[in-house]
Amino acid sequence: MRWLRRNLVGIVAIAVLVYLFIPIAVIMVLSFNKPAGKYNLKFDEFSLEAWANLCGVPGVCSSFVTSIQIGIVSTIVATLLGTMIAFALVRYRFRGRSTTNLLIFLPMATPEVVMGASLLALFLNLRFPLGQITVIIAHIMFIISFVVVTVKARLQGMDPRLEEAARDLYANPRAVFRYVTFPLVLPGILGAALLGFSLSFDDFIISFFNAGTLVTFPIYIWGAAQRGIPVQVNALATIVFLVALVIVLTAQYVNHRKRRALDNPTPIAADAALPRS
């Protein structure tokens, strides 16, 4: 009883983590299913058919590729624009700071349906044709804010004395940026890009409003939900999930190793590892 009371929080915490993964398990298990009816909702018979023939259903792979293309283009542009904003916010003084903060925050606080609808209203009024371009424009718009937040946190968490030291050693501003600032911020930028890609790849609502006849992977799933989602979709989603998980865990591991190196510093790196006063 005493043991239970002491570990209650831990037990609940583990239970919540398990709860978070229940639907993931369902998606994975159903990727090995051979559904009896048209809906892949109940496990009927084990089959590797979907895995052996990932593109076996027309439209699945082309929508998947479309989503990857849109994700790559939107992520590159949004990461660039967002990183620049983050540098401006942390390193420069300018007028209209609170308006800027608000303009960056609001896209994260606006329901997707409102953003999708208002952007569609703009494109309709301009008679701008809907398609890949409009979806990419929309994705860049909603990813920028997440990039700003991620990179800004990294910049603020950086030890300013590392750059000061470089300046003391007569590095010119360009060298300071290239050899000190940029390498230190890079993990934050890469993390932001990964987040941006996953947001873009998984976005349904905003894309659906602005896609016209273009079919992204989530739009394909939405359409298929009415007539039965092909098992291939589960297999592809499983692959995406595992690839993303491996990338994040590897990044964590590398980060962990670096920290360990900083915690047991060689004499020369000792100063850099001191906590900030």
Add this chain to the structure above:
Amino acid sequence: MVAVVPTSGVSGAPAPVAQRSSRTGYLLLFPGIAWLAVFFAIPFVTLFLTSLQQPVPGKSGRYMFGLQFSNYSDALAEYWPLFLRSFLYAGIATLLALAIAYPLAYFIAFRAGRWRSLMLVLVIAPSFASFLLRTYAWKTILSDEGFITSTLNALHLLPEGRILNTGIAVVAGLTYNFLPFMILPLYAALEKIDPRLIEAAGDLYASPITAFRKVTWPLSLPGVVAGTLLTFIPAMGDYINAALLGSTGNRMIGNAIQINFIQFRDYPTASALSFVLMAGILVLVFTYIRRAGTEDLV
């Protein structure tokens, strides 16, 4: 015990790095901010104008500039129950998410030790699997023959005898889908609390419950408020859960906006509904900003 209070470098205020005021700052800001202005801010103006449009006489389905404020009263007269239902579903889901997220966030912040970063990865990992498929998976989990439904039915706990295609399923889906948005801000707030404050309460003979009520909970309030906003807002506007897990009697305001915009092509009604939804959310956001300022937003 160590005398130095550990301070995290990631506090809200701008870092004390030499802040330069020059053209470079504006040049760095300009492209991104312009993008947001053109494709986020200006669309709200067009949305507002669209919400006031009137039909072109003689041509059904075509609209032109107008000042039809009656679009708003018509839309609200028809759809106010959906606003109410969205508020209710999103509200219940947010409270449930808070109750579920708090123990996990607390555990990660205070007890997880070296497992901390791994557990944080596990919190966001489910988001790597498609949102639509995860929601669809709840159809399997909550199905009429499923374990959960039959257990609850055996206990006579389900008024409608089923979960799927009822409001319960929609709320369950919303709670699940937006849970990470509750866990992460809660964790961020709890992690900043100096554990010695809680120890001190214990040393002064506060029971664990009193210590939680008087120390931990008040100090975690910024996270509770942020998490509530970040969960409630997307849940309020969501229509995927209602569409996949509910029946026609469980439609939310997002469903009405989507159907009017994309199927009926009744742009003025859809725009008026979006605008009312956004106005309600802006009230929430500004109430929050008046208390906390804008610097901690981003």
